[in-house]
Amino acid sequence: MPTTPRDAPALPVPDLPAREDDLVRRTAPPDPGGAHDGELFPADLDLSGADARDTRLLGCRVRSVRADGLRLAGARVVDCEVSGLGATEAPWRAGTWRDVVVTDCRVGALDLSAASWQRVLVRGGRLDYANLRGAELVDVTFEDVDLRDVDLAGARLDRVRFAGCRIGRLDVTGARLRSVDLRTSELTDGLDGVGDLRGAVVTSAQLLQLAPLFAAHLGVRVDG
Template sequence: MASSPRRPSSDPSAPRVAPVRLAGLLDGTIEDLRIADYHDGVRFADLDVTGVDLADVQFSGCAIERVTTRAAALRGARLMDSTITGLEAPVIDAPSTFWRDVEIRSSRSGSADLYDAEVRSVHIADSKLGYINLRGARVTDLLIEGCSLEELDLGGATVTRLRLVDCRVGTLDVTRATLSDLDLRGGEFSAVRGLESLRGAIIGEHQLAEFGPLFAAALGVRIE
């Protein structure tokens, strides 16, 4: 159980994430989730955890595979050096959580509340996500790749090195956010809120036409 060494990048704006490598995992049960608040080197697979309270639980070096729940109760939880694959959770209640070196793949969620969370070196790939609430969060090195999001809310967040790759985003909200290397070149957007807070973001030349009317509307400029 270990993360592979970080690979140097020639692009200083790229999120610093590396694959999570897990080995020698023990199989965990739903009863383990109910009674213990610390899990190290465990695989939880093919479980319905609806009704299980995971608030303040810690996962280290764990694999969560094909887990379903009507509502994931993760308030204050800590996830480190772990992978999540095939998660089905209409609601994820995870404010004030801590995420470090985590991979999330092939998962679906309608609403994920991660406000006031701390996110470090996280890779989200090939997932369909509804409303992602990162308001007030501290985000460092987040890569979102091949995903569809209805809304990404970064209002009031502090963001350093977040990159979108091949993503469709309904609404991006950066109102009162503090941004450094927010790379939007790999995203398609329907609406952007908080344009006055986009300092520190990166857009591509092809996006200038897309963002132009949004900038004009924010400045009260008519295009005729």
């Protein structure tokens, strides 16, 4: 069993009331550029197609909503919990998320390019395509997530852990990694940018799996 490194990511502890009754029930999608403090977005609220660019969500809970095409680019999300959200596409680029817990969400195409995440936990659920190109992730944990295609090209990751995840194709081309823990996750469909894995932690079995990619990167021919 792999040990937990001393520089494992810090987990988020959202500042939220214990009772949902203490939150204000929201009956309409968030406003573009608006501020929403201490609100509950319930399961019967459809956020599909809503324009919530540059909105601010502080101390909010989002529960089992449908959010196809919800535009959340540039949003600031702090001290929030998001659970059971479903979307075929989520254009959420260049947002800032801090102290956020995301559980059991299913998203087809998730665009978080150029986003900034700090102390974020993503637990369970499925992401078919996660675009994190140029993003900055600090103290982020992906736990038991089905990640079909993860694009981290040009991103910066510091204390990021993939725990018990199934990762299809992973692209770390041009990424800067520090304390990125892949040891308990499965890499199934290939890796792009093997030369930029410096700063990642893998098991000996994973190293053997990646050996042909390292050899090709170094120009080593294996014969026999």
